[in-house]
Amino acid sequence: MELKIVSxxxxxxxxxTPSNLRIFKLSLLDQLIPQPYAxxxxxxxxxxxxxxxxxxxNDISNRLESLRKSLSSTLTRFYPLAxxxxxxxxxxxxxxxxxxxxxxxxxxxxxxxxxHPGPDLLLVNKLLPCQLGSTELNLTGAYVANIQVNVxxxxxxxxxxxxxxxxxxxxxxxxxxKSWAAEAQGxxxxxxxxxxxxxxxxxxxxxxxxxxxxxxxGSLFSKGKSITKRFVxxxxxxxxxxxxxASSDVENPTRVEAVSGFLWRCFVTACKEKNGVVIxxxxxxxxxxxxxxxxxxxxxxxxxxxVWMGVAKSDGVEVxxxxxxxxxxxxxxxxxxxxxxxxxxxxxxKFWMMKWxxxxxxxxxxxxxxxxxxxxxxxxGFYEADFGWGRPIWVSSFCLSGYSMVISLVILVxxxxxxxxxxxxxxxxxxxxxxxxxxxxxxxxxxxxSPLELD
Numbered sequence: 001m002e003l004k005i006v007s008x009x010x011x012x013x014x015x016x017t018p019s020n021l022r023i024f025k026l027s028l029l030d031q032l033i034p035q036p037y038a039x040x041x042x043x044x045x046x047x048x049x050x051x052x053x054x055x056x057x058n059d060i061s062n063r064l065e066s067l068r069k070s071l072s073s074t075l076t077r078f079y080p081l082a083x084x085x086x087x088x089x090x091x092x093x094x095x096x097x098x099x100x101x102x103x104x105x106x107x108x109x110x111x112x113x114x115x116h117p118g119p120d121l122l123l124v125n126k127l128l129p130c131q132l133g134s135t136e137l138n139l140t141g142a143y144v145a146n147i148q149v150n151v152x153x154x155x156x157x158x159x160x161x162x163x164x165x166x167x168x169x170x171x172x173x174x175x176x177x178k179s180w181a182a183e184a185q186g187x188x189x190x191x192x193x194x195x196x197x198x199x200x201x202x203x204x205x206x207x208x209x210x211x212x213x214x215x216x217x218g219s220l221f222s223k224g225k226s227i228t229k230r231f232v233x234x235x236x237x238x239x240x241x242x243x244x245x246a247s248s249d250v251e252n253p254t255r256v257e258a259v260s261g262f263l264w265r266c267f268v269t270a271c272k273e274k275n276g277v278v279i280x281x282x283x284x285x286x287x288x289x290x291x292x293x294x295x296x297x298x299x300x301x302x303x304x305x306x307v308w309m310g311v312a313k314s315d316g317v318e319v320x321x322x323x324x325x326x327x328x329x330x331x332x333x334x335x336x337x338x339x340x341x342x343x344x345x346x347x348x349x350k351f352w353m354m355k356w357x358x359x360x361x362x363x364x365x366x367x368x369x370x371x372x373x374x375x376x377x378x379x380x381g382f383y384e385a386d387f388g389w390g391r392p393i394w395v396s397s398f399c400l401s402g403y404s405m406v407i408s409l410v411i412l413v414x415x416x417x418x419x420x421x422x423x424x425x426x427x428x429x430x431x432x433x434x435x436x437x438x439x440x441x442x443x444x445x446x447x448x449x450s451p452l453e454l455d
Contacts, residue, residue: 001113001123002106003150010097011068011147013075013082017093024080024091028201029305030166031088031210032357034217036139037146037162038173039128039398042385043451045110046155060155063389064102067149067159070184070387071098077192078176078303080167081145088207091144091167098145101129110156111452114394118448121228121399130162132398139164169305171289174380176303184387197304200344208350212357217407219365220285220373224406224428228399229436231445232454233259235419240444247322250329256376256412259421260286261325263410264372266441267427268314268324270434271370280368281316285309285360286328287375288335295337308335308343311360372408383416392416394451397424417455 046060075082075098083093105113113119125132129148144167148160163173175191182190203209233241241258250257268282290306291298298306310331314324343349364371382395397411408431411424423445427435436447 001108001126003103003126004106006102006104006151008099008101011071011075011082011100012097013079013095014072015076017076017079017082017095021079022093023086024083024093024195025198026089026091026166026203027197027304028203028209028353029197029307031203031207032213032307033165033169033305034213035165036142037130037132038165038168038170039125039130039132039160039162040173040177040382041124041127041161041396042159042177042382042392043110043114043394043396044157044159044387044389045393046157046389056155060151063157063387064149064151066184066388068100071100071147071180074176074180074183074190075145077179077190080303081163081176083144085139085142085144085164085166087140088138088210089203089205096143098147099129099143101146101148103148103150105150105152105158108152109154110152110158110393111154113152113156113158114451116450116453118230118450119396121230121448122401124396125399127158128160128162128398132400132403139166165305167304169289169307170375170377171291171300171306171380172303174382174385175301177385178381181385181387191301193303194299194301195304196299196302197306200298209353209357212354212361216357216361216364219361220371221405221407222428223404224430226400226403226406226426227429227432228401228424228426229432230448231263231423231425231441232415232447232449233421233423233445234415234455235417237444238419238421245321245325247326249326250322253325253329255421256378257325257328259412259423260284260374260376260410261321261328262441262444263374263423263425264312264314264324264328265319265321266435266438267370267372267408267431268319269438270427270431273434274430279316279318280370281366282314282370282372283360283363284312284314284324284328284331285364285371285373286312286332287373288332290335290340293335293337294340308340309356309360310335311363313363370408372410374410374412376412378412378414378421383414383418394454397422399424400426415454416451420454
């Protein structure tokens with residue numbers, strides 16, 4: 001697939017940022033984030049997601065103009081996204097604007113791109129405005145927001161975003177996209193951002209958490225060759241997994257717990273086979289949204305990285321799925337109101353967080369310990385982003401296939417219906433060769449299906 005760049009511009013806020021808001025200081029938890037960007041692509045068929053290939057060129061031009069104009073208005077409220085990084089601790093809100101690219105996909109309709117046997121995940125990466133797989137974490141001078149609008153033959157649109165992860169976690173990214181979509185539709189008073197994170201978790205002038213985070217995540221990477229595949233669980237399969245995962249400890253596991261526990265078991269089984277039937281200790285790191293872990297809840301539209309890590313460890317003994325799901329529940333339940341309030345207690349909180357991150361790093365780099373990370377994008381509303389021509393036909397994560405540094409990572413994304421889950425699984429190619437042949441996994445999940453075939 002050839003992508004031809006049609007235009008490149010900066011989209012600036014429709015109103016200037018007040019001088020007293022020119023420097024935006026990142027919160028302490030923003031330092032925790034290891035990767036530069038949070039990539040996502042939203043795909044829209046040309047005619048309200050019906051399956052006609054007919055399109056009107058004037059209609060496409062109007063849609064592109066609407067995207068630009070509404071983004072400009074949205075950046076007035078989300079003003080740090082229109083700036084550049086001043087250093088590792090702050091953003092200069094200079095209204096330089098979002099880096100904005102429009103491309104034309106030559107010789108492909110969107111329906112062709114998404115059709116059976118499913119999209120090439122490496123081609124999905126081409127729809128993004130950033131280079132994935134970079135280990136360079138210094139964003140000084142970089143745009144905060146990078147957006148690429150890809151127009152397919154017959155008018156389908158793929159909206160690729162690489163917003164700096166240093167300022168937006170998954171929930172905050174969804175807030176921004178839905179606010180932009182509401183602006184495009186002309187809604188009154190679209191949801192704006194709440195910048196409470198900086199006051200709850202103020203950063204000092206050091207980078208101690210960033211340094212701890214780099215050391216921790218650095219210990220969890222290994223040399224090899226990464227490969228990414230999608231495993232899609234429909235609602236029936238998830239019901240089966242939930243029933244198989246239930247126990248006296250976790251009587252009613254959530255969808256995310258059931259799928260996380262099951263994929264962890266597939267990973268443990270693959271590591272056992274690769275290592276010659278020896279069961280090794282295994283570590284699961286589950287990203288936890290803090291907004292609903294406090295009393296009262298933090299605002300859902302809070303901008304920043306209001307996340308922490310729930311860590312579950314299986315100690316190298318034979319365990320079944322119910323036990324792994326119980327470990328997942330226990331690791332995330334530990335992050336409650338008391339836990340979050342302890343994180344906020346000045347020097348005590350600083351020591352507490354430092355100790356937590358150091359312990360994860362020590363566990364992860366221990367010889368003979370297998371590591372897997374899980375991040376859930378479920379129930380945060382990406383499929384609600386309607387810019388006036390229907391909701392997305394598909395929302396995609398990103399592909400790490402071919403990269404020479406490997407981290408075992410699972411990103412869970414809702415299916416379009418909201419009751420299924422797409423698991424974007426990135427593993428070392430030797431581990432994936434075993435996982436993708438797991439008979440129970442193949443009974444319960446489709447491998448890289450066409451999004452057009454999913455509800």
